[in-house]
Amino acid sequence: MTEDSDLLVFGCKEVLVKFDPDGRKVISISRSNFGNVTAALSDSSGISLRGWNDDQFRHMTMLSGCDYLSSIPGIGLKTAWSLLRKWKTPEGVVKALLMEGKKKVPQNYLVKFQMAEKCFLHQRVWCPLQKQLVHLTDVDEDGWSEELDVYVGMYVVSVLSTTLLTILRDLDQATAEGIAMGNIDPTTRAYVVDINPSYTPGERLKASPPKPSAKVKGKMRETTSTSTKNGILSFFGWSLAIFVFLASLNSFLKL
Numbered sequence: 001m002t003e004d005s006d007l008l009v010f011g012c013k014e015v016l017v018k019f020d021p022d023g024r025k026v027i028s029i030s031r032s033n034f035g036n037v038t039a040a041l042s043d044s045s046g047i048s049l050r051g052w053n054d055d056q057f058r059h060m061t062m063l064s065g066c067d068y069l070s071s072i073p074g075i076g077l078k079t080a081w082s083l084l085r086k087w088k089t090p091e092g093v094v095k096a097l098l099m100e101g102k103k104k105v106p107q108n109y110l111v112k113f114q115m116a117e118k119c120f121l122h123q124r125v126w127c128p129l130q131k132q133l134v135h136l137t138d139v140d141e142d143g144w145s146e147e148l149d150v151y152v153g154m155y156v157v158s159v160l161s162t163t164l165l166t167i168l169r170d171l172d173q174a175t176a177e178g179i180a181m182g183n184i185d186p187t188t189r190a191y192v193v194d195i196n197p198s199y200t201p202g203e204r205l206k207a208s209p210p211k212p213s214a215k216v217k218g219k220m221r222e223t224t225s226t227s228t229k230n231g232i233l234s235f236f237g238w239s240l241a242i243f244v245f246l247a248s249l250n251s252f253l254k255l
Contacts, residue, residue: 001026009061009120010136011054047081058120059090068116070106072097115151124153126180133176 001016008015008031018027034049034057049057063080065071075083083093094110097103106112122135135152171179178184183192 005029006061006066009058009066010123011120047078056084058117060084062113062116062120063090063093066116068119069112070109072103072105072109074103115148118148119152122148122152126176128180131177132173133171 001019003017005015005017008029011031013031015029016026017029018025020026031054034052037047037049052060060077060080062069063072063075063083064077065075080093083096084090087093087096090113091110094105094113097105121137122139124133125136126132127134139148175184175189178191179186184190185192
């Protein structure tokens with residue numbers, strides 16, 4: 001359950017978004033239904049994902065721009081989809097763009113693209129079964145390097161006032177689990193304070209209280225009427241009456 005659609009690129013099979021606890025509604029996005037997205041149903045974008053596998057979907061989204069890679073100006077989702085349909089692979093797309101020369105491709109883009117893809121494939125995550133940090137998918141030890149380890153998050157760097165304080169090889173188990181469970185702030189490493197400890201999940205989903213009877217409604221109207229008489233309008237009413245009385249008395253005395 002998230003608002004981050006990037007989780008689909010990471011390989012999540014089912015993502016729940018737009019959760020509305022009051023209306024008891026949620027939007028479910030299933031990876032298995034991507035093939036049903038056709039050009040006629042994609043909000044006039046002309047994109048069809050029929051027959052596309054996970055690799056093609058990931059490459060399309062990365063070419064259109066992602067957090068781990070500098071974007072190629074002028075390439076959005078539809079353009080990336082169209083280029084991949086024509087040139088099949090990211091390498092083919094980049095080669096075609098360089099030969100055409102109309103779009104500015106960042107330096108070493110293809111190398112950085114391949115490294116960014118490692119983040120989507122092998123990001124380090126907390127495994128609740130093994131109780132430790134693991135790669136999202138297993139890495140190929142032969143093609144793995146220290147540089148890739150750093151790139152996908154092996155190191156945790158703490159910075160204060162632009163001064164490097166410490167570099168940790170790994171997170172300790174308790175901290176990693178606390179961050180994953182939402183009990184520890186991932187930036188400050190401070191424990192998250194529960195600002196509403198008495199709240200019980202699901203309270204808003206309870207049935208509405210019964211409507212008051214006619215007798216109770218009468219008492220409510222009576223209470224409202226009484227409170228109005230003793231309220232701020234009553235205060236100003238009495239103040240105005242006293243003011244008029246004093247003004248009249250003053251005029252009488254002058255006579």
